[in-house]
Amino acid sequence: MAEHEHGSMNYEAQEKTFAGFMSFTTKSVIVILVLLVLMAIFIR
Template identity: 45%
Template sequence: MADHKHGEMDIEVQEKTFQGFLTLSARAAIAVIVALILLALINA
């Protein structure tokens, strides 16, 4: 078995996946906030 050397693994795919997750989470949070504001305005 090869010795593990810190920092040699290619993590480009994992970084892109995580960045996509963060983008999706932020957009979903904004969509929920906008929906709540619209519901509050319509109900008023």
């Protein structure tokens, strides 16, 4: 079994993935809200 030293994990890839996920989620929510507003205005 390999020895693990506390605090030695490289987490740069995890941070990049999370930042990408949050960016995608934010942009998706904005697009959905814009579409809902446009539907509310033009579809009656």
